[in-house]
Amino acid sequence: MQPVSTCLDTVLAAASRVRRRTKRIAVFPPHAALNLVSAADVIASCPYPPFVSSIVDGYALGREEDAKSSCIGVSTTTPAIYAGASDGTDNSVSNNDDDLLSKRTGPLHAIYVTTGACVPNNYTCVVPIESCAVSNDELSISVDPHYKFPANRNVRPVGCDISVGAKVLRAGQVLNSSTLGILATAGVPEVAVYERPVVGVLSSGDEVADPSLAGSGTRLPHGVVFDANRPTLLASLLEFDATPVDLGIVKDDMNLLASALSSALERCDVVITTGGVSMGAKDHVPGALRSLGVDLKFDRMFMKPGKPTTFGVAADGKLVFALPGNPVSAKVVSELLVKPALRLMSGLGPSPLKVRARLSTSIRLDEVRPEYHRAVVTYDRGTGGYEAASTGVQRSSRLMSMVSPGGVAANGLVMLPSGGDAG
Numbered sequence: 397m398q399p400v401s402t403c404l405d406t407v408l409a410a411a412s413r414v415r416r417r418t419k420r421i422a423v424f425p426p427h428a429a430l431n432l433v434s435a436a437d438v439i440a441s442c443p444y445p446p447f448v449s450s451i452v453d454g455y456a457l458g459r460e461e462d463a464k465s466s467c468i469g470v471s472t473t474t475p476a477i478y479a480g481a482s483d484g485t486d487n488s489v490s491n492n493d494d495d496l497l498s499k500r501t502g503p504l505h506a507i508y509v510t511t512g513a514c515v516p517n518n519y520t521c522v523v524p525i526e527s528c529a530v531s532n533d534e535l536s537i538s539v540d541p542h543y544k545f546p547a548n549r550n551v552r553p554v555g556c557d558i559s560v561g562a563k564v565l566r567a568g569q570v571l572n573s574s575t576l577g578i579l580a581t582a583g584v585p586e587v588a589v590y591e592r593p594v595v596g597v598l599s600s601g602d603e604v605a606d607p608s609l610a611g612s613g614t615r616l617p618h619g620v621v622f623d624a625n626r627p628t629l630l631a632s633l634l635e636f637d638a639t640p641v642d643l644g645i646v647k648d649d650m651n652l653l654a655s656a657l658s659s660a661l662e663r664c665d666v667v668i669t670t671g672g673v674s675m676g677a678k679d680h681v682p683g684a685l686r687s688l689g690v691d692l693k694f695d696r697m698f699m700k701p702g703k704p705t706t707f708g709v710a711a712d713g714k715l716v717f718a719l720p721g722n723p724v725s726a727k728v729v730s731e732l733l734v735k736p737a738l739r740l741m742s743g744l745g746p747s748p749l750k751v752r753a754r755l756s757t758s759i760r761l762d763e764v765r766p767e768y769h770r771a772v773v774t775y776d777r778g779t780g781g782y783e784a785a786s787t788g789v790q791r792s793s794r795l796m797s798m799v800s801p802g803g804v805a806a807n808g809l810v811m812l813p814s815g816g817d818a819g
Contacts, residue, residue, distance in 0.1 A: 399699075418588055437566055440584075441583075450510065457522070470507070595633050596666070601672065606622075625671070625726050628726065636735050643656065649680070653684040657669070667714070702792075705717070717733060723792075727795070728770075753782035754784070763815055766811065784810050
């Protein structure tokens with residue numbers, strides 16, 4: 397039996413050699429791109445904002461001394477500039493061009509502008525409308541004498557948010573709601589991403605039935621149970637941002653398993669099986685994998701639950717995880733081995749979050765193997781540390797151990813050493 401850390405190193409080494417496929421994907425609509433990982437840096441080719449714009453609704457003014465007169469004329473030739481309308485000038489370079497300002501012969505008239513509207517050349521600030529008093533004929537305004545406005549007050553210069561040449565997305569960065577918004581702002585229509593790994597899940601065993609039969613009124617034969625592994629792992633793959641493929645249930649037959657696994661390896665980047673990996677007379681999965689040329693790297697892990705876990709690499713580099721049939725064992729090992737491998741294949745780092753936590757109650761340790769105990773981990777403001785509460789009975793067949801007695805889903809695995817009590 398190999399320690400979990402050694403097994404994880406073996407898995408990650410194999411995952412790092414899998415060729416990662418890339419594709420270009422549209423930024424909008426966002427649902428297809430969400431949570432994918434960028435495969436290349438993205439550089440802005442245009443500035444944002446692309447024009448000088450107003451931050452507030454108010455009146456655009458020229459130099460500061462223009463606001464010191466008791467009455468400022470309002471432009472009659474350009475009475476207002478609204479968001480989305482051009483001001484008729486080219487201010488895409490700067491709104492603080494001293495040369496242009498020096499050419500004017502007198503005070504500029506104030507121009508009413510709305511939030512997001514273009515601010516014309518020679519206008520250096522915008523006074524909010526609430527700080528202005530407009531005359532009845534609306535041809536002049538006066539500014540609150542206490543209002544302070546240096547140049548560029550309430551004005552966004554060209555490229556102040558995103559400059560030309562700025563790196564708006566880095567390779568390896570996740571496309572979340574914020575990064576997708578940034579790409580849209582920068583006018584980037586599509587981006588290179590790593591494709592999601594395609595992962596097939598196959599359950600083996602004569603004793604498991606498809607859970608879809610539960611709604612048909614079919615009565616299961618004595619000795620048969622509903623298959624919980626495929627629903628659990630297929631849903632986990634969605635949480636891992638992989639593309640799941642349901643490979644169904646295969647009976648405990650060497651030829652049937654070899655045929656199903658051969659087809660799965662043609663369709664998928666990674667194949668996960670459950671059941672059929674222990675020492676029983678009908679545990680045919682390792683033999684079926686060997687018959688297909690899969691190199692089994694390990695077939696036992698020094699841990700609880702999940703001891704019979706087997707991992708192999710096909711001739712073309714594809715990964716095979718043969719997990720135990722007990723649903724908790726399959727779920728725990730998928731978190732410890734499968735998830736880090738898929739993260740690496742998706743362009744992310746493989747490391748899970750690890751924290752030190754205090755147990756809320758004493759736990760009897762396994763005498764032989766280290767255990768990954770399901771728990772609800774919370775942050776204790778009083779102690780300034782984390783606390784882990786056991787979810788109760790930890791049998792590997794008891795999927796209820798993934799949820800606390802109060803109905804809170806387990807969000808952590810407590811790594812416990814072997815022997816004695818832990819407190």
